[in-house]
Amino acid sequence: MSYVAIADRDHEQEHHDPQTFITKYIWSQDHKVIAIQYGITAVFVGLIALGLSAMMRLQLGFPDQFSFINPENYYQFVTMHGMIMVIYLLTALFLGGFGNYLIPLMCGSRDMVFPFLNMVSYWVYLLSVIILLISFFVPGGSTGAGWTLYPPQAIMQGTPGTDWGILLMLASLGVFIVAFTMGGLNYVTTVLQARCKGMTLMRMPLSVWGIFIATILGLLAFPALLVSAIMMIFDKTLMTSFFMPAISSMGADPGYTGGSPILFQHLFWFFGHPEVYIVALPAFGIVSDLLSTHARKNIFGYRMMVWAIIAIGGLSFIVWAHHMYVSGMNPYFGFFFATTTLIIAVPTALKVYNWVLTLWEGNIHLRVPMLFSIGFVFTFIHGGLTGLFLGNVTIDLPLSDTYFVVAHFHMVMGVSPVLVVFGAIYHWWPKISGRMYNETLGKWHFWMTFLGTYSIYLPMHYLGFQGVPRRYFSMGNTEFMPASAQDLNAWITMSALFVAASQLLFFTNIIWSLTRGPKSDPNPWDATTLEWQTPDHPPKHGNWGHELPECHRWAYDYSVPGYEEDFIPQNVPADKAPAGRDHGGEH
Amino acid sequence: MEIGLITLAIMLATLLGWLLKQSFNTQPWVADEVGETAHHGPLGDASNTRLIALMTLLAVVTSFFALILSAYALRMELGDWVPMTEPQLLWTNTAMLILASVALQWTRNGAVKGQASRLKPGLIATGILTTAFVAGQFIAWQQLRADGQFVTVNPSNAFFFFLTGAHAVHILGGLYVWARATTRVLLGTAEGGAIRRSIELCTIYWHFLLLVWLVLFGLLLST
Numbered sequence: 001m002s003y004v005a006i007a008d009r010d011h012e013q014e015h016h017d018p019q020t021f022i023t024k025y026i027w028s029q030d031h032k033v034i035a036i037q038y039g040i041t042a043v044f045v046g047l048i049a050l051g052l053s054a055m056m057r058l059q060l061g062f063p064d065q066f067s068f069i070n071p072e073n074y075y076q077f078v079t080m081h082g083m084i085m086v087i088y089l090l091t092a093l094f095l096g097g098f099g100n101y102l103i104p105l106m107c108g109s110r111d112m113v114f115p116f117l118n119m120v121s122y123w124v125y126l127l128s129v130i131i132l133l134i135s136f137f138v139p140g141g142s143t144g145a146g147w148t149l150y151p152p153q154a155i156m157q158g159t160p161g162t163d164w165g166i167l168l169m170l171a172s173l174g175v176f177i178v179a180f181t182m183g184g185l186n187y188v189t190t191v192l193q194a195r196c197k198g199m200t201l202m203r204m205p206l207s208v209w210g211i212f213i214a215t216i217l218g219l220l221a222f223p224a225l226l227v228s229a230i231m232m233i234f235d236k237t238l239m240t241s242f243f244m245p246a247i248s249s250m251g252a253d254p255g256y257t258g259g260s261p262i263l264f265q266h267l268f269w270f271f272g273h274p275e276v277y278i279v280a281l282p283a284f285g286i287v288s289d290l291l292s293t294h295a296r297k298n299i300f301g302y303r304m305m306v307w308a309i310i311a312i313g314g315l316s317f318i319v320w321a322h323h324m325y326v327s328g329m330n331p332y333f334g335f336f337f338a339t340t341t342l343i344i345a346v347p348t349a350l351k352v353y354n355w356v357l358t359l360w361e362g363n364i365h366l367r368v369p370m371l372f373s374i375g376f377v378f379t380f381i382h383g384g385l386t387g388l389f390l391g392n393v394t395i396d397l398p399l400s401d402t403y404f405v406v407a408h409f410h411m412v413m414g415v416s417p418v419l420v421v422f423g424a425i426y427h428w429w430p431k432i433s434g435r436m437y438n439e440t441l442g443k444w445h446f447w448m449t450f451l452g453t454y455s456i457y458l459p460m461h462y463l464g465f466q467g468v469p470r471r472y473f474s475m476g477n478t479e480f481m482p483a484s485a486q487d488l489n490a491w492i493t494m495s496a497l498f499v500a501a502s503q504l505l506f507f508t509n510i511i512w513s514l515t516r517g518p519k520s521d522p523n524p525w526d527a528t529t530l531e532w533q534t535p536d537h538p539p540k541h542g543n544w545g546h547e548l549p550e551c552h553r554w555a556y557d558y559s560v561p562g563y564e565e566d567f568i569p570q571n572v573p574a575d576k577a578p579a580g581r582d583h584g585g586e587h
Numbered sequence: 588m589e590i591g592l593i594t595l596a597i598m599l600a601t602l603l604g605w606l607l608k609q610s611f612n613t614q615p616w617v618a619d620e621v622g623e624t625a626h627h628g629p630l631g632d633a634s635n636t637r638l639i640a641l642m643t644l645l646a647v648v649t650s651f652f653a654l655i656l657s658a659y660a661l662r663m664e665l666g667d668w669v670p671m672t673e674p675q676l677l678w679t680n681t682a683m684l685i686l687a688s689v690a691l692q693w694t695r696n697g698a699v700k701g702q703a704s705r706l707k708p709g710l711i712a713t714g715i716l717t718t719a720f721v722a723g724q725f726i727a728w729q730q731l732r733a734d735g736q737f738v739t740v741n742p743s744n745a746f747f748f749f750l751t752g753a754h755a756v757h758i759l760g761g762l763y764v765w766a767r768a769t770t771r772v773l774l775g776t777a778e779g780g781a782i783r784r785s786i787e788l789c790t791i792y793w794h795f796l797l798l799v800w801l802v803l804f805g806l807l808l809s810t
Contacts, residue, residue, distance in 0.1 A: 113636050181647055189640045201606070202615040216602065219643065220595055223651035227658060231749065240738045240745035242662065258667040259742065263658055266588055270654065302615050310606065314599055318592070553618035574619035 029115035030541050031100045034122050036432070038096030041122075045129055046089035052081040054500050061493025063474050063486075071473040072160040075144030078471065079161075080136075082147025083169070086275065087176060088129055090417055094282040095180070095218065096125060098424060099187050099211045101432070105531035106208050108196025108549045108571075110542045112186045121186070124179035128172045135161070135168035143169045146471065148268060151243040151261050155236045157250055167236060170229040177222045187215045196530070198551035202306070203570070205529050205555040206299065209306050210285020213313045214278045221274035221317070228267035235259070262327055269320035276413050277316040281309055283420035284351055287373045289555070290423050291355055293527045294370035295362030296566050298556035300354040308347035308354075315344045325396045334393040341391035345384070352381060363559065363566070367525075368442035372423030375450045376416050383412025386461065401471070404464025407457045415453045422449070422506065429513065430520035431531055434538045437513040445505040452499035459488050526567045529555045533569050590660060594653035598646050641788050645795050648757060652799055655753065656806065659746050663810060671743040673807055674730050680723035681804055687716035688790075688797045695790040698783040706782065710769045713793070717762060724755050743810070750803050754796070761792050 025033060056077045059069045069077075100118070104111050112118045135142040144160030145153060153159045154166055161169075191212045195204070204212075231242040235256075243264040244256035292299040299305060321329065321337040355377050364370065386408040390396045399405060422445070429437055467480050475481060522537035535545040549571045557568040560577070568577045662668065694709025728748065731737065738745040768785040771777040 114640065181644075184647075185640050185643050188643050189636055192639055193636045198619075200613065200615075201609045202613045219647045220598065220650045223647060224591070224654045227651065227654045230753075231658065234738065234745060234749065238738050238745075241667075241742055242658070242745060255739070257742075258665060260662060260665055263661050266661065267654065267658060270588060270591065298616065303610065306610070310603070314603070317595055317599070554615040556616070557618070568618075577618075 027119060029111070029119045031104050031112050031115070031118060032432075032539065034118055035097050035099075035101035037122050038092055038100060038125065041126055041129060042089050042093040042097060045084050045132070046093075048133075049081045049084035049089060050500055050503070052077040052084075054497060056081065057493040057496040059473065061490040072141070072144060074473045075146070076142045076160050076165070079144050079147055079149075079169075080132075080142050084132070085414065086147065086279070087173070088132065090279045090413075090421075091180070091218070091275070092125060092176075093421060094279060094417070095187065095211060095215055096122065096183055098207070098282060098286065099183070099215065101428070102207055102531065103187055103190050103211060104194070105431075105534070105539065105543060106205050106529055106555075107191060107194060108199055108530045108544070108551060109190060109194035110544060110548070112190045113194050114186050114189070117182050118186050121179050121182035124175060124182065128175035128179060131168055131172040131175060135165045135172070138164035138168065141165055148265075148272070149232070150268075151232060151235065151259075151264050152245060152247055152256075155232065155244070156247070156254075167233065170233050170236075173229050174226060177226045180218055180222055184215045184219045187211065188219070196548050196551055199530075199570075200551075202303070203551055203554045206285040206288040206302070206305055206309070207282070207529075208285065209309050210281040210283070210288075213309050214281040217274045217281070217313050217316060218278045221271045221278070224267050224271035228264055228271075231267075232264065262324075265324050265327060266321070269323045270317075272323060273320040274313075274316045277312055279413055279417050281313060283376070283417040284309060284312075286424045287376050287420050288351075288355065288358075289529065290369050290373040290420075290427055291358050291377075292556055292558065293427075293525050294365045294367055294373070295359050296365070296526075296558045297358055297362040298554075298558055300357040300360075301350075302554065302556060304350060305354055308350050311347040312344060315340060315347070319344060322391055322396070325393050326400045331393075338391055338393050342388065345388060345391075348384060352377065352384070367426075368437070368439060368446060369423045369427035369525075371443065371446040371450075372419045372426065375446065376419040376423065378450075379411050379419060379453070380416040383408060383410075383416055387412060398467075399464055401469050402464035402466075403460045403468050403470050406470050407460035407464060410460075411457050415457065419450070422446070427525070428531075429510075430524050431538060433514060433517070434520060435513045435517035436520045436524065437509050437517060441505050441509045441512070445502060445509065448502035448505070449499055452495055452502060455495035456492050456499065459492055463488060523569075526565070528553075528557055528567050528569050530570050533571050588657045588661070591650070591654045591657035594649060598649065637784065637788055638791075641791060645792075648795075648799075652750075652753070652803070655746075655750060656802075659750070659806070659810075662742050662746070665742075667741070668743055669741045670810055671736070671741065671747055671807075673747070674727045676723055676727045676730065677804060677807075680720050680727065681800065683716050683720040683723060684797050684800055687713050687720065688793050690716060691786070691790045691793045695786050698779075698786045701779075703779070706772050706786075710765070710772055710786075713789075714762070714765055714769060717758060717765070717793075721755055721758055721762075724751055727751075747807060750807070754800055754803060757796055757799075761789065761796060764792070765789055 024030075028034060028037075055069055056074060058066055059074055100112070103109075140161050140163040142161050143149070143154065143165035145155075145166060149166070149169070155162055159166075191204075191208060231240075234240040235242050235244045239255055241257045241259035243261055244254075244259045245261060246258045247254065247256055288299050288305060319337060319341045321333060322341045325334055325337075359374070386404070390399060390405065390408055426437060426442055429435075463485060466482070466485055468475065468485055475486070520537075522534070523532040525532070530549055530551065531539070533549060534543055550573075551570045552573045553568065553570055555570055557570075557577075559566045560568055563577050690709055690712040694705055694713065697703075697705025697709060728751070731744070731747075736744055738748050764785070768782065768789060771785075772782060
């Protein structure tokens with residue numbers, strides 16, 4: 001059966017040419033507009049979460065100096081900061097934002113295959129965000145159960161937000177999962193069905209690969225969170241005992257009969273660990289493309305990179321219990337999960353080697369996206385190495401409840417993906433807005449963020465080794481903590497405030513660029529991928545004008561010997577430019 | 588968690604096999620091999636797009652139910668579990684759902700062969716039988732409540748309501764799509780090809796939910 005691209009089939013294509021301001025920018029079915037809507041919403045809630053972390057740091061750095069932070073608030077800040085950053089910022093931004101923008105453009109399609117569903121996905125996501133934000137204002141405030149929402153404390157008296165906060169949180173997660181599923185069906189189907197002629201799977205840019213596999217992980221893993229959320233809502237409202245053990249609360253018997261909190265932990269982490277890679281895989285993919293483009297060199301070991309993404313995705317489903325070593329598991333289970341956890345380091349390390357080897361002898365241009373990408377390689381290696389520590393049961397047990405873990409996961413899935421987010425925004429900004437940003441401001445933004453985050457998280461590892469416990473509102477007087485630990489905490493807080501404030505440079509840059517930025521060239525980085533070859537700049541509705549592009553080569557023909565320019569776009573036919581390896585394409 | 592893991596492993600292995608087929612013997616760095624624009628056309632023509640989306644959705648739903656069953660198996664091992672006696676009405680409901688699947692399959696076969704006369708009676712029969720199933724489930728819940736067998740009595744009861752409820756919600760989602768297709772048939776507003784594809788997809792979804800129900804019902808009866 002011969003293949004005709006979806007967009008070429010008039011009778012199949014859903015017509016949705018925007019007519020008015022509202023259909024063009026608000027109820028839009030254009031993947032680019034939806035991507036921007038996702039992006040703005042995610043960044044907006046992300047800023048709230050950033051503010052919450054600043055409040056936490058104020059308390060930790062300067063205990064009891066601020067009357068508006070009490071223990072209840074503190075736990076609410078911790079919880080909402082974690083949940084917003086992981087789910088509502090990073091997941092939504094990478095898949096809803098970059099996934100929406102990049103998949104159709106990089107695959108050479110006119111749009112997602114189900115544009116209406118795509119639009120609904122965004123509005124349902126917005127609804128989940130609104131439900132989440134409402135929980136700040138209900139009686140009792142938002143939940144303070146910690147972002148993992150462990151029962152029994154998540155729904156027991158004594159934890160902040162057990163009246164309404166926890167219910168709104170669970171409801172919001174359920175709504176988010178519905179939104180994600182609608183978006184995810186679109187991303188997967190679009191990648192499988194709507195690629196332009198010649199765009200074989202193994203010619204797709206690694207960004208698309210990362211987003212594609214992350215979406216599959218999300219589609220299969222989010223149901224675990226949905227199941228546990230529904231069951232916890234039952235436990236809270238109908239007094240079932242799925243998770244709630246026979247327990248007395250403040251001298252009274254609430255009536256639960258012997259459920260299993262560990263069961264919740266299994267379900268939660270069955271989602272929670274793949275979630276790490278739902279965030280990481282798009283970052284891996286995007287950073288590969290950024291490094292290759294700005295080093296003017298083909299990505300080292302493309303097929304290995306693809307298979308590493310797939311292997312990491314598969315393995316991520318069998319490591320979840322390494323988050324639960326301290327729950328008291330059978331040592332053989334611990335051994336199994338430690339082994340799988342360390343095995344996942346193999347494909348991950350392959351990727352790191354390949355990034356470094358891509359830079360090797362490359363023609364490196366230290367532009368802002370490149371700085372953020374190289375910064376990511378640093379922070380990811382550091383966060384990954386401490387993961388090797390924590391993957392071992394014997395090392396995890398004493399460190400699990402200390403700041404070492406906070407430092408680890410912030411380096412590996414906080415700072416690292418956020419650096420990629422910034423790199424990606426700077427990289428694709430000219431395509432999105434049609435304007436250039438200010439290079440100097442961008443570089444200041446990078447250095448302040450990069451050095452500032454190190455200044456936050458490196459000392460935290462040391463605090464962890466000292467045994468300083470995480471999750472505590474105040475440390476009190478203990479023997480094992482030297483007085484200098486408090487000085488370090490004050491330093492970390494000042495660094496955190498510095499990093500938070502330096503994000504203003506980013507927003508200043510965006511506003512400056514939108515109002516005064518010089519018009520950008522359609523392909524300012526001389527990149528090969530299809531989104532830079534659109535007839536209009538920025539691309540219009542339908543992306544490609546009258547004719548869809550044809551893909552003739554992979555996305556990494558940089559510095560091909562014998563060709564005058566140092567890049568060959570994917571849509572340049574073989575007879576117009578050298579054809580890859582025969583001319584030294586892959587090393 | 589074994590149930591969840593095994594189900595996921597099967598789904599991921601299927602995907603992996605397909606991906607391997609796509610990427611073996613390819614040399615991504617070579618431009619336009621064998622003289623023409625290389626392309627391993629995705630999965631065929633456009634009518635497959637909705638099929639692939641449906642299959643992806645079914646994978647998500649499979650994961651959802653497999654994870655509930657994992658939780659069921661884990662929770663069952665604890666000391667306070669008392670098996671529940673299922674209402675006899677469930678047998679009748681099961682028969683309704685089987686008949687609904689049969690009716691839809693009959694309709695689909697008619698649509699594929701171009702026998703338009705089958706569409707209206709077939710779709711309406713499917714709708715009535717499926718609605719009867721959902722109504723029957725609702726009555727079963729009411730009976731259990733009236734007998735004092737609601738969710739707090741035992742985790743087995745709670746799981747019964749959760750599983751049957753989750754399944755019923757998925758059936759209702761199917762009925763929404765069925766209602767759209769049936770309206771178009773009754774009003775005669777859609778061309779045959781589109782209706783045929785709609786009915787084909789509905790049939791897959793109905794058979795899938797029947798399968799899920801048979802697994803759930805078997806599990807509920809045996810534990």
